Amino acid sequence: MKTVVTARHLYTPAEEITNPLLVIEDGHITEISSRASRSSPATKNGTLVDFGDAALAPGFLDIHIHGGAGLDVMLASTAELPRLGQFLSSHGVTGYFATTVAAPLDSTCAALDRLADVIEKKTSDEGATEARPLGIHLEGPFLSHKRRGVHPPEYLVEPTIKIFEKLWQAARGHVRMMTIAPEISGAMEVIAEAARRKVCVSIGHSDAELPVAQEAVRNGARHATHTFNAMRPLDHRNPGIIGEVLSDDTVTADIIADGIHVSPEVVKLFLQAKGPERAVLITDAMSATGMPDGRYQLGPIQVEVKDGKCTAGDSLAGSVLTMDRAVRNVTRFSNWTLPKAVRAATLNPAHAVGLSAKYGRLAVGVEANFVVLSSAGDVLKTIVGGRGLQPN
Numbered sequence: 135m136k137t138v139v140t141a142r143h144l145y146t147p148a149e150e151i152t153n154p155l156l157v158i159e160d161g162h163i164t165e166i167s168s169r170a171s172r173s174s175p176a177t178k179n180g181t182l183v184d185f186g187d188a189a190l191a192p193g194f195l196d197i198h199i200h201g202g203a204g205l206d207v208m209l210a211s212t213a214e215l216p217r218l219g220q221f222l223s224s225h226g227v228t229g230y231f232a233t234t235v236a237a238p239l240d241s242t243c244a245a246l247d248r249l250a251d252v253i254e255k256k257t258s259d260e261g262a263t264e265a266r267p268l269g270i271h272l273e274g275p276f277l278s279h280k281r282r283g284v285h286p287p288e289y290l291v292e293p294t295i296k297i298f299e300k301l302w303q304a305a306r307g308h309v310r311m312m313t314i315a316p317e318i319s320g321a322m323e324v325i326a327e328a329a330r331r332k333v334c335v336s337i338g339h340s341d342a343e344l345p346v347a348q349e350a351v352r353n354g355a356r357h358a359t360h361t362f363n364a365m366r367p368l369d370h371r372n373p374g375i376i377g378e379v380l381s382d383d384t385v386t387a388d389i390i391a392d393g394i395h396v397s398p399e400v401v402k403l404f405l406q407a408k409g410p411e412r413a414v415l416i417t418d419a420m421s422a423t424g425m426p427d428g429r430y431q432l433g434p435i436q437v438e439v440k441d442g443k444c445t446a447g448d449s450l451a452g453s454v455l456t457m458d459r460a461v462r463n464v465t466r467f468s469n470w471t472l473p474k475a476v477r478a479a480t481l482n483p484a485h486a487v488g489l490s491a492k493y494g495r496l497a498v499g500v501e502a503n504f505v506v507l508s509s510a511g512d513v514l515k516t517i518v519g520g521r522g523l524q525p526n
């Protein structure tokens with residue numbers, strides 16, 4: 135069946151098309167053009183869906199998320215996780231990396247095994263429009279004690295190939311990203327090995343000095359996790375890890391743009407430093423996202439949520455940010471336009487983790503995963519695999 139979608143704008147997101155026509159067949163994009171340049175209407179033999187003044191953009195990708203809708207990715211059953219996917223797609227996300235926290239090794243391996251099941255399971259439901267887990271992000275256990283945030287100290291371990299291999303096997307090779315502190319003993323060897331396996335190695339939860347961060351990049355690290363949070367602070371004469379992250383144009387980096395983890399002014403500085411091609415938005419969202427204030431789990435950690443702030447003891451413990459709000463915040467905190475902010479939630483994360491051939495952009499041949507946005511950046515509809523487009 136052929137469906138033709140039109141709206142006011144389309145963000146590929148590297149390019150902007152006015153009065154677009156997006157043709158979808160068998161769940162994939164088969165044509166992108168403009169109503170202005172097309173002589174014969176593409177609507178022939180197809181259903182036309184017109185989103186009026188809205189904009190079409192790729193579905194958001196969240197490469198750092200621990201849960202939402204009351205579910206934690208390490209604790210939820212395989213039957214429960216689609217409910218998280220449904221919640222995420224209501225906020226424009228079509229793909230995500232289920233992200234772990236430091237926990238006992240055996241329970242981490244059990245969680246990785248469950249997550250691998252969900253990643254490998256093809257959707258059988260014709261009407262399914264939930265965001266799908268595309269891979270696993272290991273946030274820990276190879277983190278700095280000094281910059282651990284809320285990751286329990288008793289579960290942090292020194293990196294070895296042996297432990298990495300155990301985690302890799304439990305996840306059946308679905309580890310796509312790993313946050314690691316490069317200064318801890320054994321880290322450089324594990325960074326090199328993970329990079330060799332095409333894992334996006336991200337430096338973070340780290341007290342590294344500048345030369346160590348630079349050495350990590352030479353060994354294969356190419357990204358940075360929630361820049362500024364759980365990192366040795368930037369000092370203008372002793373720039374440390376943040377100096378490397380912000381100044382190295384070969385490194386991409388992500389940030390939690392909720393206005394709580396990092397001040398809006400520093401989010402703006404970050405966007406200026408990394409630019410529209412290397413800045414990545416994440417949520418670091420935990421199970422309380424989309425739920426009322428109260429007590430929630432983040433893996434083995436109990437978190438108190440009050441007025442949108444998640445804490446365990448004196449430390450921030452994840453967020454209740456959603457990706458659509460992160461995109462809107464960027465347009466408020468900086469002078470970035472909506473398409474530029476959208477890029478930081480789509481193409482840039484896809485590129486950072488090596489998935490941009492299939493995700494994070496609208497192009498002929500890719501799966502029809504997209505979001506319909508109002509001019510203010512509100513999510514009007516989310517389409518996964520071309521499903522859910524029938525006119526209501």
Ligand SMILES: [Zn+2]
Pocket residue numbers: 198200233273418452
């Ligand atoms: Zn996190």
